[in-house]
Amino acid sequence: MEINHLQAPPGFTDTAAAEATTEEYYLNMGPQHPGTHGVLRLVLRLDGENVQEVVPHLGYVHRAIEKMAENQTYLQNIHLTDRLDYLSSFMNNLGLCMAIEKGLGIGVPERGEYIRVMLCELQRIQSHLLWWGVLGMDMGAVTAFLYGFKEREMITDIFEEVCGNRLTMNFFRPGGSSADVPDTFLPRVATVIERLKRALDEYQTLLTDNIIFQERTRGIGVLSREKALSYGCTGPVLRGSGVQYDGRKNNPYSIYERFDFEVPVGQGGDSFDRYLVRMEEMAQSIKIVQQAMETFPTGPYRSKEFSKYRIPTGSYFSQVETARGLLGIYMVADGTAKPYRLKYRSPSFSNLSAINEMAVGYKIADLITIISTLDLVIPDIDR
Amino acid sequence: MIEESIIKKHTVLSEHAAELLQSRQSSTVKPGLSLSQYLYKIGSGFYSLLKGMKLTGSYFVNPGKIVTQPYPENRETLKMFPRFRGRVIMVHDEDGEHSCTACGLCEKACPNGTISVHATRNIAGRKVLGRYVYRLNQCTQCNLCIEVCPFDAIRMGHDFELAAYDRDSLIFILNNKEGRG
Ligand code: SF4
Ligand code: SF4
Numbered sequence: 001m002e003i004n005h006l007q008a009p010p011g012f013t014d015t016a017a018a019e020a021t022t023e024e025y026y027l028n029m030g031p032q033h034p035g036t037h038g039v040l041r042l043v044l045r046l047d048g049e050n051v052q053e054v055v056p057h058l059g060y061v062h063r064a065i066e067k068m069a070e071n072q073t074y075l076q077n078i079h080l081t082d083r084l085d086y087l088s089s090f091m092n093n094l095g096l097c098m099a100i101e102k103g104l105g106i107g108v109p110e111r112g113e114y115i116r117v118m119l120c121e122l123q124r125i126q127s128h129l130l131w132w133g134v135l136g137m138d139m140g141a142v143t144a145f146l147y148g149f150k151e152r153e154m155i156t157d158i159f160e161e162v163c164g165n166r167l168t169m170n171f172f173r174p175g176g177s178s179a180d181v182p183d184t185f186l187p188r189v190a191t192v193i194e195r196l197k198r199a200l201d202e203y204q205t206l207l208t209d210n211i212i213f214q215e216r217t218r219g220i221g222v223l224s225r226e227k228a229l230s231y232g233c234t235g236p237v238l239r240g241s242g243v244q245y246d247g248r249k250n251n252p253y254s255i256y257e258r259f260d261f262e263v264p265v266g267q268g269g270d271s272f273d274r275y276l277v278r279m280e281e282m283a284q285s286i287k288i289v290q291q292a293m294e295t296f297p298t299g300p301y302r303s304k305e306f307s308k309y310r311i312p313t314g315s316y317f318s319q320v321e322t323a324r325g326l327l328g329i330y331m332v333a334d335g336t337a338k339p340y341r342l343k344y345r346s347p348s349f350s351n352l353s354a355i356n357e358m359a360v361g362y363k364i365a366d367l368i369t370i371i372s373t374l375d376l377v378i379p380d381i382d383r
Numbered sequence: 384m385i386e387e388s389i390i391k392k393h394t395v396l397s398e399h400a401a402e403l404l405q406s407r408q409s410s411t412v413k414p415g416l417s418l419s420q421y422l423y424k425i426g427s428g429f430y431s432l433l434k435g436m437k438l439t440g441s442y443f444v445n446p447g448k449i450v451t452q453p454y455p456e457n458r459e460t461l462k463m464f465p466r467f468r469g470r471v472i473m474v475h476d477e478d479g480e481h482s483c484t485a486c487g488l489c490e491k492a493c494p495n496g497t498i499s500v501h502a503t504r505n506i507a508g509r510k511v512l513g514r515y516v517y518r519l520n521q522c523t524q525c526n527l528c529i530e531v532c533p534f535d536a537i538r539m540g541h542d543f544e545l546a547a548y549d550r551d552s553l554i555f556i557l558n559n560k561e562g563r564g
Contacts, residue, residue, distance in 0.1 A: 072494055075492075075527065076492075076494035076525075076527065079523060079527070080494070143435070143439055153452075160464050160466075160467065161464040161466065164466035164524075165468050165524060168523065168524070170525045178526070178530060179466070182466075202438055205434055205437075205438050206438060207435075209431055209434065210432065211424070211427050211430075212428050212432065215428075
């Protein structure tokens with residue numbers, strides 16, 4: 001779509017005012033822009049370099065996953081959830097598997113639950129490490145990118161050994177997981193946890209304590225508590241704005257209620273708060289993994305397998321806390337082997353919708369910081 | 384689902400947020416810093432930068448601590464994990480025989496039509512495998528076909544660097560030992 005500089009492009013609220021002033025202009029940011037982390041297109045109304053309004057345009061990676069789901073069996077659908085938020089594929093798998101388990105009324109053996117929780121928490125760390133590195137790079141600190149990826153690679157290696165893939169896992173199945181973890185799993189996790197504890201201190205020195213970094217994030221992109229709630233933001237964005245809500249704590253699933261961990265919250269809802277919340281979440285995930293390692297049980301990893309998964313008529317809902325927020329899965333079953341309707345409520349979509357609220361009044365350079373601290377994954381928004 | 388108590392507890396915080404927002408938006412006319420504040424800011428910024436550089440410097444002088452991936456120089460010796468999912472291959476024994484019975488379960492399990500199992504009849508009239516077509520360009524490496532095969536006739540190969548210039552060259556006939564039809 002071509003943008004006429006005299007006429008406001010669709011989606012902007014304040015058309016008349018925009019036409020009245022001559023200094024304001026419209027600018028396309030994306031779909032090809034390194035700061036948008038994917039094919040996201042933002043149209044900005046700018047006054048000089050001050051952002052006046054932001055209108056996101058979506059759909060560049062829309063693959064109709066929800067429609068595809070109606071033509072795939074329940075088992076085949078699990079591999080499609082990998083492709084929602086590809087940095088939280090274990091947690092997405094878990095969400096769909098829990099919905100299927102609700103429909104079938106089956107449980108998961110103890111070891112299966114432990115495998116699930118450990119892999120999900122490792123992935124939360126992995127996802128936050130990537131976010132941390134990319135945030136640094138967005139703000140001009142390439143060092144952070146390299147350091148973040150160094151530790152991330154160690155976790156990715158664990159995943160590769162456990163399930164064979166590094167990104168699109170397709171590992172969990174209704175009633176457990178598709179395979180048991182190899183014998184090397186626990187020692188490898190122990191090594192990584194030891195390394196990560198030291199790494200978090202390094203990150204503190206490199207970026208958190210850096211005055212230049214703090215100047216560029218403190219007070220930038222403020223999202224008030226009310227706005228965060230009314231836009232339906234979840235995850236670190238909501239917690240950064242001071243609402244202590246975490247799906248693992250307030251609505252526990254799997255075996256999360258057995259573990260002792262804190263839910264960090266921010267003070268004022270600025271970029272630095274969101275940053276601190278994620279950094280603290282990594283430390284808390286390490287705590288959960290350590291507790292799980294101490295009590296890791298033996299036994300079966302999966303309850304009885306079905307040759308065909310037919311779910312009785314009805315609707316089923318499950319939700320998981322992914323690295324970005326709440327992923328809700330609403331499934332309508334009609335008694336056949338395929339879902340009648342499958343709806344994903346993805347966290348990044350709601351988090352993105354608050355962007356206009358956060359960016360107005362700041363500079364373009366601050367907008368990059370804001371996008372980065374929202375931690376958007378574009379395929380999760382478009383689905 | 385968010386309880387009322389949680390909402391109440393944090394009203395104070397949102398006031399703090401409003402203050403932050405206001406102070407930020409009114410800062411288009413920034414109150415001038417005094418010279419000493421200005422110098423202090425430069426100094427502290429520089430100090431925190433040096434602290435970070437001390438860390439990177441310690442890695443610079445201790446290259447043994449660095450984990451690097453020597454790829455692609457080591458591609459000859461690179462060994463993948465046993466469960467690594469490269470592409471689907473058919474297991475052949477020394478005599479060049481495979482154990483696929485052309486039951487077609489893998490074809491049904493595949494979410495995206497990657498596999499076509501064409502059965503045929505041998506001289507004795509028994510159903511045997513004719514052509515096993517595998518299209519790597521459609522495969523999502525989901526492992527469902529491997530899990531469902533009752534005879535372990537197929538498994539995931541460990542080859543990587545699977546890119547090709549011609550998409551036709553990504554179609555494999557797996558029951559030919561070389562994988563080409
Ligand atoms: S790995 Fe998945 S996509 Fe590939 S052939 Fe097997 S079932 Fe099909
Ligand atoms: S590979 Fe296995 S599942 Fe597929 S047709 Fe042959 S025997 Fe059946």
